[in-house]
Amino acid sequence: MKMLPFFVIIPLGAAFLISLLGKKIRKSGDILANICTLSLLGLSLYSISLVHIHKVLVYKVGGWGWVPGIGSIGICMVLDGLTSLMLVTVNVVSLLVTIYSINYMQKFTDKVKFYTLFMLMLAGMNGIIITGDLFNLFVFLEIASIASYALVAFGTEAEELEASFKYAIMGSVASSFILLGIALVYSYTSTLNMADISLVLSQKGSGPLVNFIAVLFLVGFGLKAALVPFHAWLPDAHPSAPAPISAMLSGVLIKTLGIYAIMRIFFNVIGIATTSILSIVMLLGALSMLAGVILALSQWDFKRLLAYHSISQVGYIMLGIGLGTPLGILGGLFHLFNHSVFKSLLFLGSGALDYTLHTRDLRQMGGLRERMPVTANTNLVASMSIAGIPPFNGFWSKLLIILACVQSHIQSGKMIYMIYAICAITGSILTLASFMKVQKYAFFGKLNEKWQEIKEVPALMQLSMVILAAICVVSSLLLIPLFKPFLQNAVEALLLGTGYKDAVFSAAK
Amino acid sequence: MSEYILCFTLFCIGLYCVLRKRNIIKIIIGLGIVEYAVNLFFVLIGYRLHGRAPILAKDQAITNMVDPIPQALVLTSIVIGLAVTALIVALAIRIYEKYGTFDITKIRRLRG
């Protein structure tokens, strides 16, 4: 239990040590960053076993006491099933991305600053996941956001600066909405601890002020998660970043900053007594699914196409979570884990193409399978996963979401659930069409004369792509009863609803 | 009650600035106004009637202080706003070097 703060200490310490020593000792940036992410992965796998034994663990920062009735005086860190799922997701993807960027970032001028900003973003994301205090969540959210604004503009070409400016302005306005929501919550409940807020809200009852606060949080965190009315920054920002950062942004940042915060606040803190909020979330999710995939059909830039598909898949996750039934939440959380894995694999593959060919345009590529076999095969695995073809993991999670929609329709008799299921199936068919186009233009077909002398990418980049493809295949096994507790703990943590506060209060004594 | 409505009006003025102005520098100033409005609202929430400044000094009663927690949180928020403003201003200077203009309707190479 004492290792909970280390998820924030290790990346912060690594960031500033890399910045101090990076210029003087050669290659210290690479070594320190990889040691840091490897140790974080080990700690997060250890946290799964901890959650299995005790259901909820609470760590009081500074040893500040716990007054019965009021709750915590200081900041608390809470470890439960949902936390361990998100920690494993974030740290697995970040380890593989740091292995990949040892070779990829040689092209850019300043590797030391890259590693510093990357470690700061990682510290921010880990901090959001483990904290149990609302303003602490806001501070870590800002750390991760500011680091990502700087990382999107890393290459300093004209288009990257424009994309980063757009992302920064929209992200800052969203953060102001979130801060306004936190101010209103503090004025109503006069406490900032999440368990304590839910206790006071259940005693005082919820009026129009709590609905207004919920809408403010939905707008603010929805912009960070790229739900449909607030998605306009994503197709510009994600292609402009260097490829490892695109994998981190699309794979884990929109999930922790946006989706995890929405889940934690709406299910555990405010409580879903007002199911109208969940139906709005489902509506936005269904809109995202269709809008993302229809806009992606006409793209010829590989990374921009992948960014539009990110919007669509986030819609799937929000539809699954918004259903509120155990099967729906299981499907949504499983799709969250799967999407992190295969979307980062797709972005790393597009980075490998950019590294050798120096272009992202699909019309200029062709027949690259002969020259780059490892890249082509891993990209094929990831495309089949995202399209939902049977033995890979995307199929199981999409099936669970569609089955949950049909189950809700049968249980409640409302037509809207059947419409959502039809939207999900349509989105899946269009995703399959889009990725068949990608595979045909990029990898199959006749080799273009320009690319006769290209070679495969360096070994470390191949290693990270192969490991991610292996995880794609193996993680369909997460549904068998031996490994199911990994996901089931997370589902139960969300389904507790406002029982979260009782679990935290009993674990903190 | 009236001061909260004025804070909200300031927030809406800043939001109008971010949405409708064409010059990049005016957008940045609008963002600054939005952040000031939210910080001001947060501090005003802590006000207690006839309260004094929340400083612990010798031989002074502590029962009539205003709430000190919002003041500590706003200190953090002001520094975050400073960091974001510095980053966005540096981006704006670099954009002027590459594009030659400050007008956002002309900075639209990414479309589709």
Place this chain on the structure above:
Amino acid sequence: MKSLEPGMTLIVKTITRLTVGLILLYGVYIVLHGHLTPGGGFAGGVIIALSFIHLMLAFGREVALKKISEARASVIENLGAVMFLSIAVLGFSGGYFFFNFFVNKGRPFHLFSAGIIPLCNIAISLKVGAGLFAIFAALILFRSSEKEE
């Protein structure tokens, strides 16, 4: 047109020479008394940075950079952050992260009291001061490069 010489007029330069030291001293006072009077790490760090920025505005960029070069400002900034993190990690000796590990808590309302708060204030002021100075030096770079074309 008169030639472009760095800095401002003679009156500004004379007053700057007199007051820069006092501004730096005032900033250090606000940092060290952060646990007794309003202020603390952030506000004191900003005032310390302002004394160097005042030099830069009045005399031009090169004079201020001779006092503290950009590389040295970067080192001070990182040292401040590492110091803050190590104070927090040292709290583990008492059992918790950020724990107040001083045995002698001191008497209230005196300068040497309140545990780890003065040390944290010093670390924060180093980071904020050096950071703000580095931001200003980097932003001024574009103006002087534009004027040279």
